[in-house]
Amino acid sequence: MSTKDYLEKDYYKVLGVSKTATADEIRSAYRKLARKYHPDANKGDAQAEKKFKEISEAYSVLSDEKRRKEYDEARSLFGGAYRPGGGGIGDFNLGDLFGHTTTGGERLTDLFGGLFGGRGRATQSRRGADLETETTLSFTEAVSGTTKSFTLTTTVSCPTCRGSGAKPGTTPRVCPRCAGTGHESTNLGGFSLSEPCALCKGRGYLADDPCLTCSGTGNVKGTRTVQARIPPGVSDGQRIRLRGKGEPGERGGPAGDLFVTVRVTPHPVFGRSGDNLTLTLPVTFPEAVFGAEVRVPTLSGPPVTVRIPPGTRNGRVFRVRGKGATRRDGTTGDLLVTVEVAVPQNLNSEAREALQRFQAATADHNPRADLEARAKGA
Numbered sequence: 001m002s003t004k005d006y007l008e009k010d011y012y013k014v015l016g017v018s019k020t021a022t023a024d025e026i027r028s029a030y031r032k033l034a035r036k037y038h039p040d041a042n043k044g045d046a047q048a049e050k051k052f053k054e055i056s057e058a059y060s061v062l063s064d065e066k067r068r069k070e071y072d073e074a075r076s077l078f079g080g081a082y083r084p085g086g087g088g089i090g091d092f093n094l095g096d097l098f099g100h101t102t103t104g105g106e107r108l109t110d111l112f113g114g115l116f117g118g119r120g121r122a123t124q125s126r127r128g129a130d131l132e133t134e135t136t137l138s139f140t141e142a143v144s145g146t147t148k149s150f151t152l153t154t155t156v157s158c159p160t161c162r163g164s165g166a167k168p169g170t171t172p173r174v175c176p177r178c179a180g181t182g183h184e185s186t187n188l189g190g191f192s193l194s195e196p197c198a199l200c201k202g203r204g205y206l207a208d209d210p211c212l213t214c215s216g217t218g219n220v221k222g223t224r225t226v227q228a229r230i231p232p233g234v235s236d237g238q239r240i241r242l243r244g245k246g247e248p249g250e251r252g253g254p255a256g257d258l259f260v261t262v263r264v265t266p267h268p269v270f271g272r273s274g275d276n277l278t279l280t281l282p283v284t285f286p287e288a289v290f291g292a293e294v295r296v297p298t299l300s301g302p303p304v305t306v307r308i309p310p311g312t313r314n315g316r317v318f319r320v321r322g323k324g325a326t327r328r329d330g331t332t333g334d335l336l337v338t339v340e341v342a343v344p345q346n347l348n349s350e351a352r353e354a355l356q357r358f359q360a361a362t363a364d365h366n367p368r369a370d371l372e373a374r375a376k377g378a
Contacts, residue, residue, distance in 0.1 A: 009058075011057070011058035011061055011071065012058075012062070014054050014055055014057075014058040015029045015030055015033065015055060015058050015062065016029055016033070017029050017062075019072075023063065023065075026062050027195065030055060030058075030059040030063070031186070031193065033051075033055045034052065034055060034056070034193055037049075037052040037055065038052060063195065063196060064196065064202075066129075127249050127253045127254050127255075128247035128249040128253065128254065128255045129246060129247040129256045130246045130256040130257045131152055131245070131246040131247060131257075131258045131259070132259050132260075132261070133150055133152065133258065133259075133260055134260065134261045134262075135148050135150070135230070135260055135261075135262060135263070136262075136264075136265065137230065137263070138264075138265055139264060139265060139266065139267035139270060139299075140267075141230070142230075142234050142235065142264040143232065143233065143277070143326060144232050144299075144300065144326055145229065145231050145232030145233070145234075145326065146229075146230050147227055147228070147229050147230070148228060148230055149225055149226070149227050150225065150227075150245075150258070151223055151224075151225050152224055152225075152226060152258070153221060153222070153223050154223075154224060154246075154247050154248075155219045155220070155221060155222075155247055156220060156221075156224065156248070157219060157220075157248075158211060158214035158217070158218055158219060158220045159213070159220070160211050160212075160213035160214065161211035161214060161218065163219070164207065165205075165207040165210060165211055165216040165217060166208075166209060166210065166216075167207070168211070170208070170209045172206060172207045172208075173205060173206055173208065174204070174206075175200035175203070175204055175205055175206050176199075177197055177198070177199040177200065178197035178199070178200060180204045180205060181197070182196065182197055182200065182203060182204040183196060183197055183202070184196075184197045184198070203218075226245050228242045228245055228258065230262070231328060232326035232327070232328070233275065233325050233326055233327055233328060234262045234264070235264065235272065236262065236263060236264040237261070237262070237263070239259055239260070239261050239262075240259070240260050240262060241257050241258075241259055241260075242258040242259075242260060244256075244257065246258050267299075269297065270299055272325065273336065274325075274333065275324055275325050275332075276324040276325065276333040276335070276336050277299060277323065277324045277325060277333065277334075277335045278335075278336045278338065279296065279297075279335060279336070279337050279338070280337075280338050280340050281294065281306070281318075281337045281339055281340065282340050282341075282342040283312070283339055283342065284341075284344075285342075285343075285344075287308055287312075288308065288311075288312045288313070288314070288341050289310065290310055291307070291308055291309050291310035291311075292307075293305050293306070294306050294307075294308055296320065296337055298323045299323070301323075304320055304335075306318050306337055308339065314339060314340060314341040315338060315339065315340070316338070316339045317337065317339075318339070319334050319335070319337075320334060320335040320336075320337060321334050322334065323335035324336075
């Protein structure tokens with residue numbers, strides 16, 4: 001599913017509730033709509049089945065506090081007033097947000113993580129949350145790639161209770177309300193709906209004597225350091241995705257991703273133009289007139305020699321093959337060298353007299369002779 005498909009789905013609108021709706025209001029709205037559009041009450045009605053899937057999808061997100069928070073943050077991050085064609089984000093799979101992927105041929109219980117029946121689905125694994133951070137690279141690091149260390153503040157398993165939520169020396173018990181499934185069913189007349197257990201909050205167990213470190217949640221905030229390879233060729237402001245470097249998953253689920261916004265410090269000599277590096281090469285007036293061989297530095301490696309042919313004009317660009325930025329496929333761009341004729345600021349008397357003689361000798365040459373005529377004819 002693309003970002004466009006995801007961001008255009010307003011789950012609050014689907015359920016007919018406000019963005020500040022309480023959990024009870026969301027549950028009430030869902031039950032009312034589910035009863036109206038349930039397939040068992042609308043056999044053969046494709047539109048009703050489609051509507052039922054939409055409200056079920058909306059409820060599966062908004063009824064879960066963590067998923068609802070992720071959904072709200074994602075819409076806020078990428079723009080709640082998303083417009084098709086806005087660009088700049090790219091595509092991602094809903095499985096990245098909800099921890100599982102879907103296909104058109106799956107049953108409804110597979111689509112929405114066991115929301116409708118199936119006690120075994122209640123303890124399914126869940127993908128860890130994504131994390132965001134920034135890093136600053138030198139110009140050379142951005143061009144060539146580098147390995148960076150990131151200190152992240154994340155949710156980690158409580159070291160005191162080892163994630164159980166129970167005080168050391170005690171054992172959590174199976175929730176008597178949901179029998180450890182994490183869900184409870186509600187009979188709506190002819191069919192039943194499954195919802196997260198209100199007593200254990202979907203965990204499937206209870207800690208009568210909760211851990212004092214994590215207050216019974218099983219998780220605490222902690223820091224960890226991860227090392228990640230920044231690929232070559234990244235540019236200033238680029239947002240890159242490091243798979244599996246985010247929050248750890250729950251119950252064996254995969255870790256989330258780490259999104260890194262890159263800031264690149266400018267270089268005093270080199271610039272970037274896509275995969276090419278750029279450099280401004282000062283040359284003297286005689287070098288531009290008579291030609292010369294000039295040494296040009298490269299970002300990595302020894303200098304190269306660039307031949308300046310006689311009569312080179314100011315602003316002419318020379319291309320040095322293979323001395324640019326590294327591409328993802330391992331190849332490199334080019335170094336674009338722009339000639340800039342340097343005008344001397346301080347002349348001694350001898351140089352000044354020589355220049356005056358040159359001016360007198362070329363007095364019949366006016367490079368602006370037809371400038372005004374061409375301007376009027378445009």
